[in-house]
Amino acid sequence: MTMPGVRTLPLRFGLVLAVVLLTAVGLLASGVAVTSALENSLTRRVDTQLEEAAQGWARPLGPPPRELAGEPGPARPPSSFFVRTVAPDGTVLRQVNDGDVTPSLPDAPVTTPTTVGSDDGDQHWRVLSTTGSDGTTTVGLSLAENDDTVQRLVVLQALIGLGVLAAVAVAAYFVVRRSLRPLREVETTAAAIAGGDLHRRxxxxxxxxxxxxxxxxxxxxxxxxxxxxxxxxxxxxxxxxxxxxxxxxxxxxxxxxxxxxxxxxxxxxxxxxxxxxxxxxxxxxxxxxxxxxxxxxxxxxxxxxxxxxxPLDRRPVDLLAVCSDAVHAARATAPDRAISLVVLDGPGTPEVVGDDARLRQVVGNLLGNAVAHTPADADVVVRLGTTADSVFVEVSDTGPGLSEHDAAHVFERFYRADTSRTRASGGSGLGLSIVAALVAAHAGRVSVESMAGEGATFRVELPREGLSGSALEP
The missing domain is CATH 1.10.287.130 (Signal transduction histidine kinase, dimerisation/phosphotransfer (DHp) domain)
Incomplete structure (x- = not known):
């Protein structure tokens, strides 16, 4: 279970804290290991000295020499050893201790190096007893120097550890800050996107x-x-x-x-x-x-x-016949108008796959629109041609033409160039919108090119998909 303060801690501080804690744990483990190893090494060295003394000069082989007792002098230099010899009847035959503290010896002899306290202080001693025919001799060495060395090592390790942790914290902060810079960019981008800028990345x-x-x-x-x-x-x-x-x-x-x-x-x-x-x-x-x-x-x-x-009734349709019939019908309706059909050279025959009745309606509407909305002396020309993958029909006139605004909206439903909705020229405003819808149903395109005073040209382009190879041959 995480604490609330930890959950609200910024990520960079959390990472730095984790690095510092891991480093502290590592330094602590290293310090404990080094201190324990040094303490054990010093203790083994003291034990070796005690064992050499017990097996050598401290072993009771006869009456103790008189000159070893008393204060240090020319006959006996100072010694760090504590020596006590006890006769079999319990009489202390000899005791040498140049220090101010006396170890607290156990009642029974100790045959292995043992750590004991002091009678009048907190100093520790390492003691070992050896028994001979003339009694038991116990030798000891103070562990004060060992403890002092270990304490100085602990203080030194603590100071070095604090310095290392401070350096690690500073280095980790800058490294984490640099490493998290892309995340700050992500944060900035996310804030911009939340503000409505969906183009940011x-x-x-x-x-x-x-x-x-x-x-x-x-x-x-x-x-x-x-x-x-x-x-x-x-x-x-x-x-x-x-x-x-x-x-x-x-x-x-x-x-x-x-x-x-x-x-x-x-x-x-x-x-x-x-x-x-x-x-x-x-x-x-x-x-x-x-x-x-x-x-x-x-x-x-x-x-x-x-x-x-x-769905349309799709089958091969000869647009030459469609255009020819439309021109003949227009001439019959307006015999005094100059209406002509021009077939342009091109690859293949002018055939498409589509609905014959609807395609006739397309050409008829375009031709009827040209006749109805141009003066009696204006010429109307229907052009039929082919390209490599399409057939096109153009209906041109030499009438007044269309303005740029009218040309942009002429295929809209109920749109008329004359906003007064006069019906002098007839029509409901649906003819060209029907043309656009029928051409789109045949996957074709319809467009108009016109300038005011220079006539207009409506162009229908239909794909030749689905035809046999013979219809596409020149």
């Missing part, structure tokens, strides 16, 4: 390092998050645009349908009131408005089917 580093693998993993995650946000934003934008288009579509459709209905209702009211005696003219007007409303409903149904992505 963690600096890439060597994948062989932990920070490198972390940075690559984070950058991959950030890329996915950015893509998800972008996809969500795009989906929301698309939903808003779709909703706006739907609202505009419903409003325009309601307006377009309301106008003929209002006209029909008005003529019916006039007929009921007897205000129009010419019944044929009245019925003709009602029939015209009903027909126009029927055409509008049919166009709306076509767009609804295309929006629902209903």
């Amino acid at each position: 963690v600096p890439a580093r060597d994948r062989r390092t932990e920070i490198g693998r972390l940075s690559h993993a984070l950058n991959g995650m950030l890329a996915q998050i950015q893509q998800a946000f972008a996809a969500t934003a795009a989906s929301e934008d698309a939903a808003r645009r779709s909703e706006e288009k739907m609202r505009r579509f419903v409003a325009d459709a309601s307006h377009e349908l309301r106008t003929p209905l209002t006209t029909i209702r008005g003529f019916a009211e006039l007929y009921r009131q007897g205000a129009m005696p010419d019944t044929d003219a009245l019925m003709s007007r009602i029939e015209g408005e009903a027909s126009r409303m029927g055409l509008l409903v049919e166009d709306l149904l076509v767009l609804a089917r295309l929006d629902a992505q209903r």
